[in-house]
Amino acid sequence: MSELVEALLAGKHSALARVITKIENRSPGYRDVVSALHRHTGHAEVIGVTGSPGAGKSTLVDKVAAEYRDRGHTVGVIAIDPSSPYSGGAVLGDRIRMASNAGDMDVFFRSMSARGSLGGLSTATTDAVTALDAFGKDYVVVETVGAGQNEVDIVRTADTVAVLVPPGSGDDVQMLKAGILEIGDVFVVNKADLDGADRTVQQLREMLQGRSTAGHHGASGTEVAGTTEDGGAAEDGWEPPIVETVANRSEGVGEFLAALSDHGDYLDRTGGREQQARDRFAAEIRTLLREDANRMVAAELDRGGGLDAYLDAVMARETDPYTVVDEVLEPLRDCLDGRSEHGE
Amino acid sequence: MSELVEALLAGKHSALARVITKIENRSPGYRDVVSALHRHTGHAEVIGVTGSPGAGKSTLVDKVAAEYRDRGHTVGVIAIDPSSPYSGGAVLGDRIRMASNAGDMDVFFRSMSARGSLGGLSTATTDAVTALDAFGKDYVVVETVGAGQNEVDIVRTADTVAVLVPPGSGDDVQMLKAGILEIGDVFVVNKADLDGADRTVQQLREMLQGRSTAGHHGASGTEVAGTTEDGGAAEDGWEPPIVETVANRSEGVGEFLAALSDHGDYLDRTGGREQQARDRFAAEIRTLLREDANRMVAAELDRGGGLDAYLDAVMARETDPYTVVDEVLEPLRDCLDGRSEHGE
Incomplete structure (x- = not known):
């Protein structure tokens, strides 16, 4: 991985092309590559x-x-x-x-x-x-x-x-x-x-x-x-x-x-250049946070037996979408609350 | 709150209007109202x-x-x-x-x-x-x-x-x-x-x-x-x-x-009616999960000192957006990992 970064920084166009392909496909490790390039x-x-x-x-x-x-x-x-x-x-x-x-x-x-x-x-x-x-x-x-x-x-x-x-x-x-x-x-x-x-x-x-x-x-x-x-x-x-x-x-x-x-x-x-860059980084961080959070939540949903089990209950009017969402996210909330209680 | 729900279910148009206003404005308690109505x-x-x-x-x-x-x-x-x-x-x-x-x-x-x-x-x-x-x-x-x-x-x-x-x-x-x-x-x-x-x-x-x-x-x-x-x-x-x-x-x-x-x-x-309803509930649950997850993540960001401190470091090339996101979400990941380790 760092070989690829080094090759790009050394001016190899083939490495640049490979990095952009990695970025486009969201291939494993692309985040580390972009992180390393940022500086x-x-x-x-x-x-x-x-x-x-x-x-x-x-x-x-x-x-x-x-x-x-x-x-x-x-x-x-x-x-x-x-x-x-x-x-x-x-x-x-x-x-x-x-x-x-x-x-x-x-x-x-x-x-x-x-x-x-x-x-x-x-x-x-x-x-x-x-x-x-x-x-x-x-x-x-x-x-x-x-x-x-x-x-x-x-x-x-x-x-x-x-x-x-x-x-x-x-x-x-x-x-x-x-x-x-x-x-x-x-x-x-x-x-x-x-x-x-x-x-x-x-x-x-x-x-x-x-x-x-x-x-x-x-x-x-x-x-x-x-x-x-x-x-x-x-x-x-x-x-x-x-x-x-x-x-x-x-x-x-x-x-x-x-x-x-x-x-x-x-x-x-x-000073507009710096302000614009700052605004862009802020927007980027917010977007990345959103994407990652969605992935974590999807994993929690799978842990809870997947969407299908919940849907059966919603269709039967035994529960409703808002209650389902609260249930899925409860472990995450408990986790975070527990941390605050221990003053961490 | 349940008074409002009861009034709506009793056929009072004024209650119906108030519930929709609550929904439109996302006023406190609107989720409980919609939950109660679902059945x-x-x-x-x-x-x-x-x-x-x-x-x-x-x-x-x-x-x-x-x-x-x-x-x-x-x-x-x-x-x-x-x-x-x-x-x-x-x-x-x-x-x-x-x-x-x-x-x-x-x-x-x-x-x-x-x-x-x-x-x-x-x-x-x-x-x-x-x-x-x-x-x-x-x-x-x-x-x-x-x-x-x-x-x-x-x-x-x-x-x-x-x-x-x-x-x-x-x-x-x-x-x-x-x-x-x-x-x-x-x-x-x-x-x-x-x-x-x-x-x-x-x-x-x-x-x-x-x-x-x-x-x-x-x-x-x-x-x-x-x-x-x-x-x-x-x-x-x-x-x-x-x-x-x-x-x-x-x-x-x-x-x-x-x-x-x-x-x-x-x-x-x-059976298309049931299938469509199921698909809609699935989409709705996914949307609600996304919205809630975004709120939790925003709260984590604030806990970490807010976006501004991170932006200073990103602008100075001391860190980068992907690393910032990993840091903000680390407590959540640790929480979830800890839970799995204890077999909960």
């Missing part, structure tokens, strides 16, 4: 990219990865599809071929899909980012396939979240619903050469001006003091810029990277 | 009604309730809005006025909204159905406002699920996504006088013929053996009929009730 993290800049299907996310992400690499940085990309139970091979292969210099492993592509619960996929994404960060990647890009609530949860793993909007999509209301507007630090109108792009930019600008700063992804403890028509950082807060790109012609990629970088600077300047 | 349940026929906004659910439900009452049955209606944090007053008032004979309390209307988690609302719906069933209502109608995954979970409380589709809505794909097709026992094309109604019926029929029977709401342990073009019960399985209604003119309401009744007969004939 080597905190250096990568993590970018989340989300937006409706067809917005051109993967094309833009490929260009971004190539540009980072051309500037001498190392990059890891995780593409997440919460709606698909399938994983790995095909998508990964396609994407590697799409990268301009696939032989150059400074860009590491990996796709992950929903195996278990959604909470699980969100945790797995966090763990995969940990692996890429510990490996030493300068930039980690987390790309989601869709733009629903699941994607919002996943993309929160990032320091900076970019939301892609295709022009003239009329997606505004749906995006608002999914909470996408609230989490965007940078907005991108991709395919900006298409009809309706100007109108989409204008609509976005109006919506962003109307949005509350309370739930703003990057604005913990700060207030938006002024508005800058052209986007960019205001005096005390962050006004999400709207960048226009034509990703398949590489247009606007430089401006997009500049906007991401501006937001990174903003986070460093305001 | 008096199992007599009501529970109908779930879902479908996209604008499909005319509330109009149809009002007509259904009035028709049941005119036939001498008692009816309870719970309208659930998972997307709204607001509850009670206004909607309830409107709906009571809409009922043709509001003074006649044989039709009891009540709206409930999202207070806490969605799981919570689903549990609260189940508990409210328990209250109406124990009260002695012959029919309980659970109506949801939207048609998403949340609504699917809520409507599973019912023995028979009716899905409403507005004509020419183009909602087909979205409905498939939300799993609505899989849970419908009866489909209703409401506003059947509008253009496009025939096409919608035809589209629905094609989709239903294509749907897998594996996840079929009412078909546990059975297989669909044949198809009946006009809907109704096939020899071994249930082929969901498609009923056309114009609810605001009361057209097709009789046919709709006949279809619901057919499905009820089918459940009785095949």
Whole structure:
């Protein structure tokens, strides 16, 4: 096990790939691996990219990865599809071929899909980012396939979240619903050469001006003091810029990277980066506690003869669900009460 | 507390209203109330009604309730809005006025909204159905406002699920996504006088013929053996009929009730009613166990000094989320292990 960790820390991409597979499958020992990697993290800049299907996310992400690499940085990309139970091979292969210099492993592509619960996929994404960060990647890009609530949860793993909007999509209301507007630090109108792009930019600008700063992804403890028509950082807060790109012609990629970088600077300047990391760890710990507690309770249920015996009694109206739950959890409660009585 | 239960069982609508408020707010003692009511349940026929906004659910439900009452049955209606944090007053008032004979309390209307988690609302719906069933209502109608995954979970409380589709809505794909097709026992094309109604019926029929029977709401342990073009019960399985209604003119309401009744007969004939009830109780027990376990774990976290102390150490890379979780849960595990060692 620690051999695998050592190989990853020594910069072996094969070890990185094996660790992420372990994380995705929740294979035995994955927790110890992630635990061991944690102390080597905190250096990568993590970018989340989300937006409706067809917005051109993967094309833009490929260009971004190539540009980072051309500037001498190392990059890891995780593409997440919460709606698909399938994983790995095909998508990964396609994407590697799409990268301009696939032989150059400074860009590491990996796709992950929903195996278990959604909470699980969100945790797995966090763990995969940990692996890429510990490996030493300068930039980690987390790309989601869709733009629903699941994607919002996943993309929160990032320091900076970019939301892609295709022009003239009329997606505004749906995006608002999914909470996408609230989490965007940078907005991108991709395919900006298409009809309706100007109108989409204008609509976005109006919506962003109307949005509350309370739930703003990057604005913990700060207030938006002024508005800058052209986007960019205001005096005390962050006004999400709207960048226009034509990703398949590489247009606007430089401006997009500049906007991401501006937001990174903003986070460093305001302490937002640390606050976000803290919030993320808090959410992660809560999720893990919930998952573990559920496993312990399931074991208690089995100990009590399994669900079937209880169900017979509930169906016969001899007992009821609430009473069953109290009975199953009684040993745990007694245990904890006994401990308190002995002042432990 | 048992006074409240006695008043409900004695047929006092004010007590029924108070119990449902208690359930909705998770007020102290609500568990004991629901526990006490459970043994008096199992007599009501529970109908779930879902479908996209604008499909005319509330109009149809009002007509259904009035028709049941005119036939001498008692009816309870719970309208659930998972997307709204607001509850009670206004909607309830409107709906009571809409009922043709509001003074006649044989039709009891009540709206409930999202207070806490969605799981919570689903549990609260189940508990409210328990209250109406124990009260002695012959029919309980659970109506949801939207048609998403949340609504699917809520409507599973019912023995028979009716899905409403507005004509020419183009909602087909979205409905498939939300799993609505899989849970419908009866489909209703409401506003059947509008253009496009025939096409919608035809589209629905094609989709239903294509749907897998594996996840079929009412078909546990059975297989669909044949198809009946006009809907109704096939020899071994249930082929969901498609009923056309114009609810605001009361057209097709009789046919709709006949279809619901057919499905009820089918459940009785095949043992499906008991199997569904068993499945529901199993799901409910699992949900309650999860909720309680989460509360116990949160208490352990507080005992360990709260999340903040742990977060400081995680941020300093002195520990990591997985190790924190192991530490918090260690006392619980030790407790349980100790018990096994002593052969208890």
